Amino acid sequence: MPTTDPDAGRSGDARENGRVLLPLLAVVVVVVLGVALAVRLGAGPFPDSEVCRAEVGDVTAELSGEQAENASLIAGIGVRRGLPARAVSIALATAFQESKLENLEGGDRDSLGLFQQRPSQGWGSAEQISDPVYATNAFYDGLVEIEGYEDMRITEAAQAVQRSGFPEAYEEHAEGARALASALTGYSPGAFSCVVRHGDLEAEEPGERGLTARAEAAVVDVERVFGELPLGGFSPEGVTTGHMEGSAHYAGRAVDVFFRPVNDANLRRGWAVAQYLVANAERLGVDHVIFDDRIWSSGLRSEQGWRDYDAPVESSTAPATRVILEHRDHVHLDVVEGG
Numbered sequence: 001m002p003t004t005d006p007d008a009g010r011s012g013d014a015r016e017n018g019r020v021l022l023p024l025l026a027v028v029v030v031v032v033l034g035v036a037l038a039v040r041l042g043a044g045p046f047p048d049s050e051v052c053r054a055e056v057g058d059v060t061a062e063l064s065g066e067q068a069e070n071a072s073l074i075a076g077i078g079v080r081r082g083l084p085a086r087a088v089s090i091a092l093a094t095a096f097q098e099s100k101l102e103n104l105e106g107g108d109r110d111s112l113g114l115f116q117q118r119p120s121q122g123w124g125s126a127e128q129i130s131d132p133v134y135a136t137n138a139f140y141d142g143l144v145e146i147e148g149y150e151d152m153r154i155t156e157a158a159q160a161v162q163r164s165g166f167p168e169a170y171e172e173h174a175e176g177a178r179a180l181a182s183a184l185t186g187y188s189p190g191a192f193s194c195v196v197r198h199g200d201l202e203a204e205e206p207g208e209r210g211l212t213a214r215a216e217a218a219v220v221d222v223e224r225v226f227g228e229l230p231l232g233g234f235s236p237e238g239v240t241t242g243h244m245e246g247s248a249h250y251a252g253r254a255v256d257v258f259f260r261p262v263n264d265a266n267l268r269r270g271w272a273v274a275q276y277l278v279a280n281a282e283r284l285g286v287d288h289v290i291f292d293d294r295i296w297s298s299g300l301r302s303e304q305g306w307r308d309y310d311a312p313v314e315s316s317t318a319p320a321t322r323v324i325l326e327h328r329d330h331v332h333l334d335v336v337e338g339g
Contacts, residue, residue, distance in 0.1 A: 052194035052279060053305075054176075054183040061176035065282055067101040068194060070114055070132060072279035075184035076225035077136045079272045085185045086150050091139055093170045093177035094158040103132050115139050115162070133224065154178075184279070186271035189292060193305035196281045196298045203339030206252030210234045214285040214335040215253050218277070221284060222257070226273060230258040232330075244312070248287075248334035257331040262323060267292060274331045290332040298336070 052068035054061045063071060071092055078088040095101050098116040110118050110126070113135045117123035128134045142161040143149055149157040155171035164170075183192035204212035211219070211234050223229055233239065233256035239249045248254035257273055259266035274291040277284070281298055289296045295309040296302065311326040323329050 052192070054180045054188075054192045056179040056182045056188045056191050059175055059179040061179045063101065063180075065194070068279040069283060070095065070101045070103065071180055072184055072276045073132055073225055074114070074136050075181060076272060076276050077133065078140065078181075079185055079269065080225065080227050081137075081140060083140060083144070084150060085181045085187055087140065087143055088181040088185055089174070089177045090143060090149065090154050090157045090161075091136065092180050093154050093173040094139065094162060096173035096177060097158075097164075097170050098162070103130065105130070184272060184275055186268035186275070189267070189271045190294050190306035192275040192278060193296060193302070194278050194281060195302045196278075196286075197300075197302070198282070198285060198287075198298055198336050201285060201336055201338035203337065206238060208236060210236045210238050211252045211255065212335065214338075215255055215333075218284045218286065218333060218335060219255055221280065222273060222276065225276065229273070230260075232256045232258060233332075248337075251337070253287075253337060254332065254334035257333070258329060259331070260329045262328050266329075270331050277331070277333055285335045285338075286333060287336045288332070288334050290327045291330070292328055293326040 052063045052065065054063075074091050074095060075088050078085075078091065092101075095114045098111075099114050101114065103114055104112065104116065110120050112118070112126055112129045114132050115135050115138075117129045117135060117138060119126050119129060123129055123138055124134065129138070139161060143157065146152075146157060146160045149160065152160070153171065154174040154177065155168055158164075158170040159167040162170075179188075180192075182188040201214075204214060206212055207216060209216065215234075219231065233243075233249045233254055234252060238252065243249045243254075257270075259270040259273075270291050274289050274296075277286050277289045278296050280286070281289075281296075281302075287298050290309055293309045293311060294306045296306050301307070309327065311322075313322050313325050317325070
């Protein structure tokens with residue numbers, strides 16, 4: 001009689017092997033899917049490449065890559081304008097509530113952008129409000145007109161500018177905004193970091209100023225936010241001396257941003273620029289940032305955040321030379337080589 005037994009005609013050993021292999025195959029599939037899900041969610045040893053974090057005290061604020069770029073821009077413009085970190089905290093909490101720190105193309109009625117400002121309420125044209133730099137400056141323009149905003153609760157100061165139908169909503173984001181502001185304005189050095197792994201990028205040759213296109217774009221971007229900065233480490237003729245062997249300066253991939261003399265104010269400003277570069281590292285192709293004897297690197301080491309920098313100094317090194325070698329007086333930026 002015909003049989004429906006799928007193992008009919010197999011030896012007993014074959015049937016037994018089949019019973020063992022099928023469960024093992026199922027386990028392998030589950031493990032592979034689990035690793036893939038872990039990578040997707042940023043769990044385990046393979047964190048999501050778009051995750052950025054500010055860790056200040058016992059507060060951790062976690063952002064996507066896009067959110068980090070916008071947060072760093074809001075903070076950088078605050079630094080450029082000479083505003084207190086409190087103003088940046090208020091602006092960040094507002095943008096969190098209004099747009100989740102994303103430059104939205106629409107919203108309630110004619111609301112647009114990071115702060116969901118409305119052309120019909122005099123914030124500017126739709127094109128202007130859609131520009132994060134313009135929108136951020138417009139918010140700060142309104143904030144500084146509020147007498148005593150520095151002493152208000154964050155939600156009260158935000159509401160005084162925005163006039164929202166939900167005046168207490170901003171307070172929900174106050175704690176994370178304060179941590180972000182402290183890190184991104186330089187009051188908490190090395191407290192902001194991102195996990196960034198660059199894909200394949202083309203190799204580039206130095207251009208007219210002696211910088212590759214990526215390095216040039218990074219300089220333009222930073223000065224767009226922070227204003228004109230004292231720069232060095234490159235030349236139209238190229239740089240051939242003054243740096244360690246193999247330095248990216250010799251290939252036109254590195255720039256130094258100077259903050260002299262070394263004092264508390266310049267250290268804060270330097271850290272603001274350094275952490276802005278990390279926040280925008282994926283977009284700008286940043287490979288390394290070094291400042292104040294600390295280093296951040298893209299790739300696998302970006303998971304470690306800011307690390308101690310192993311500067312080539314000896315006990316006999318002169319103090320003035322040590323300051324330079326430890327990058328106490330300048331932020332060093334280099335972009336990926338590509339190729």
